[in-house]
Amino acid sequence: MEKEKLIQGLNEDLAHEYQAIIQYTTYAAVVSGIHRQELKEFFLAEIQDELRHAQLLSDKIAALGGKPTTVPAPVPEAEDARAMLEAILKAETETVARYVKRMKEAEAFGDYGLANDLQEIISEETRHKEETEKLLRGRWKE
Secondary structure, three states, X not given: OOHHHHHHHHHHHXXXXXXXXXXXXXXXXXXXXXXXXXXXXXXXXXHHHHHHHHHHHHHHHHHOOOOOOOOOOOOOXXXXXXXXXXXXXXXXXXHHHHXXXXXXXXXXXXXXXXXXXXXXXXXXXXXXXXXXXXXXXXXOOO
């Protein structure tokens, strides 16, 4: 595993963390309907984890000699609560898969500290995914 490829992958992860921060912030602001308050709180609660992930990735990229990206991945638009939750679920599912790949790359590179940090992020992102799945099991007709 070469360092530049690892940095490139970490920057991809960082762009998606920025995406998540924007996505959760935007959805919290615009969600409407009978479940607005519950969903707003759910979206806002996730932001701190995503910020922490972004900081960890930025620090690691810089430590490896790279330059952290400042460009987020595109944020999907959603018109109603169900569409927002479905977009979040898709993003969290993809995020877990990306981090599993990155953890293996970190191990191949010999950076076991990074691999451990990514394992912790995988656990957190998996919890986010599971909470979103639970919310989607309800009836969202707004």
